[in-house]
Amino acid sequence: MSIAHHHPLIREALVRSLARRGEFAVAGHGDVDEVLAWVRDGGRSVVLASRTLPGVGRLLAALKGAEAPAGAPGVPVALLGEAGTARPAAVGLPPGASGYLPEDADASALSHAVHTLASGAAVLPASWIRHTGAAAVRADTRAPGAPLPLSLREREVLVLLGQGLTNQQIGKRLGLGAGTVKSYISAVYTKCGVDNRVQAALFAHGIEVLAA
Structure with missing residues (x-):
């Protein structure tokens, strides 16, 4: 690059x-x-x-x-x-x-x-997407501009995803088992309207993905 x-x-x-x-x-x-x-x-x-x-x-x-x-x-x-x-x-x-x-x-x-x-795919600051109404990946899963409906633990998981940690590292950092970590990550995906770890990590940094 x-x-x-x-x-x-x-x-x-x-x-x-x-x-x-x-x-x-x-x-x-x-x-x-x-x-x-x-x-x-x-x-x-x-x-x-x-x-x-x-x-x-x-x-x-x-x-x-x-x-x-x-x-x-x-x-x-x-x-x-x-x-x-x-x-x-x-x-x-x-x-x-x-x-x-x-x-x-x-x-x-x-x-x-x-x-x-x-x-x-394209990447834009989340504030741009909310301001313009552009359709982000699975954006219909949440209201534009609304606060993220994440629990405290889900927010912690999202932050660690943004740091690039693996499931095992997240579990060790938060004292959680593998199955519990997977459940939290699944909830984060659904509530943030993302499909994978890369999109979740970008979302944690205030960047959203527009489908190709």
Whole structure:
């Protein structure tokens, strides 16, 4: 995957935090032409690009539209920006972007987002989805904007899912048996309107998934 950011300190911090997880190769690029060269050389997984990267519109057009490099159409690009943005109108999500993520997001959240983007789904802050009424995965299972109907224990389980813990680790942390952990996770899935651990982990970080 590629981190495309014109600010070298932010770029390197993101590259290091994701690379340390050891889940995928991470490259850092300072401008659009570097990203496109990386794509042409075979780097065709996911691009996380600063929304203020000079020429980001050209990058989106190149990787999503008719100008795509030979053999490299459909590379998902999510924009990185301010964490406090409350609605799409504040920044605008241009055509071709597969989502929006806060650039100071936890490395675990970014990692989950990369896997989700690679699967063909989109990721957006939960506040955007509630504000626009966009239909998230299984969104009919809860009222938009309503507080999560989770018990205290279910909230604890959700937080640990967001940290990437396994069922065994969750059970050890909370003093619960394997069957009880599975029951709590099932309840979390149902109440949060998610289908799997990755979606639950993203939800724990305030990010929701839109079906492909």
